[in-house]
């Protein structure tokens with residue numbers, strides 16, 4: 001059985017051209033004029049683009065005394081509805097739990113996925129078992145390790161642990177990821193705010209100013225450089241962090257920054273809404289910032305100093321958010337975005353002239369496929385690539401609303417936003433999962449995407465040579481000990 005996407009304009013990260021796309025056995029088998037197939041999808045007036053890849057989701061994650069409410073079923077259904085065809089979720093060992101043990105839990109949860117997925121492994125504590133199991137995790141096709149520099153007392157790792165883990169990543173050809181916020185300072189600021197009677201959701205933003213993110217980003221970059229390893233900084237939300245990434249890249253370091261669609265399009269005024277629920281629903285870390293920071297993130301995408309737009313999709317219901325009434329530190333951190341990332345970025349990025357359609361494909365799909373070393377199986381419209389495709393109608397509009405979303409939660413942080421640019425079709429390995437607004441995914445269709453270490457990137461990284469080859473100084477005489 002063959003499927004042909006006809007009469008569309010193919011848009012990749014570097015090319016725009018007119019051709020039909022033929023699919024067989026889940027793969028793209030031919031690209032050219034006047035192709036015929038058993039099933040025909042009309043793409044007139046549409047762009048045919050690689051499906052989105054969201055490299056940052058937390059589906060059914062145990063966190064802050066509860067579980068995030070979208071699981072691999074509703075989460076990947078939401079992804080497909082919005083044109084995203086692959087997610088990368090974080091396997092999160094609880095303190096002292098082995099990595100392989102945690103991986104088993106994520107293997108079980110992900111059997112429900114409607115689209116392909118991969119994992120990052122979180123390093124939430126350090127010891128010989130973690131050191132050893134990192135190798136087995138890499139052998140299983142998971143070559144990215146996430147480190148929380150915040151969440152003191154639970155997920156946070158200290159600098160000695162970061163350095164040890166980064167060195168281990170270097171040995172294994174793996175890439176470390178960091179959630180870069182200074183967890184010690186956040187803990188101090190939070191305690192002081194609470195003591196002064198600042199208990200509402202706005203205090204969450206006060207407790208995590210841009211400086212805590214800028215400091216941690218700089219620190220992680222320097223530690224990565226000393227370990228001789230590249231670095232991926234998740235949810236870059238402010239100029240201070242962007243500046244550190246930009247400087248590192250100018251120095252030849254392999255450092256990537258990942259702004260979220262939420263930070264690009266929503267600002268800190270959300271926390272000053274007089275409706276407690278409204279503000280709490282938007283509590284995430286890092287928090288939303290002001291317009292100057294947003295401008296910095298957009299500039300980073302335009303100039304190439306920031307590489308990927310993600311969501312950090314971590315959805316909690318209003319009921320869950322209310323665990324934090326009277327104490328903002330107990331509001332589960334996280335917002336959704338899986339279904340809305342592409343339409344929001346198209347509307348606020350492409351339709352405003354900030355991004356070209358090719359740049360849109362680069363930051364939503366191709367760049368991360370290259371960083372994660374699954375390109376061109378993913379992130380490409382190319383013969384031999386997986387047929388993970390979105391047929392994008394740039395004229396189609398809707399108003400975002402919780403009432404019509406796929407996510408399991410009862411609100412949407414983008415509620416009321418008008419978007420122009422939506423999928424006409426979404427295909428996951430050749431299977432049509434979305435057609436003209438109708439979502440008809442298949443539970444369990446999604447497969448795990450194993451990734452090999454990215455040998456090329458991992459060879460050209462550090463500016464710090466001395467540490468890797470220390471030489472003792474030859475001396476003619478050594479004085480007698482003064483003791």
Ligand code: DUC
Pocket residue numbers: 058179283284285286312314333334335
């Ligand atoms: N930030 C969030 O807001 N939620 C999940 C984890 C994180 O780092």
Ligand code: ZN
Pocket residue numbers: 179234235285286
């Ligand atoms: Zn994070």
Ligand code: ZN
Pocket residue numbers: 273275278
């Ligand atoms: Zn509201």
Ligand code: ZN
Pocket residue numbers: 056057058312
């Ligand atoms: Zn996250």
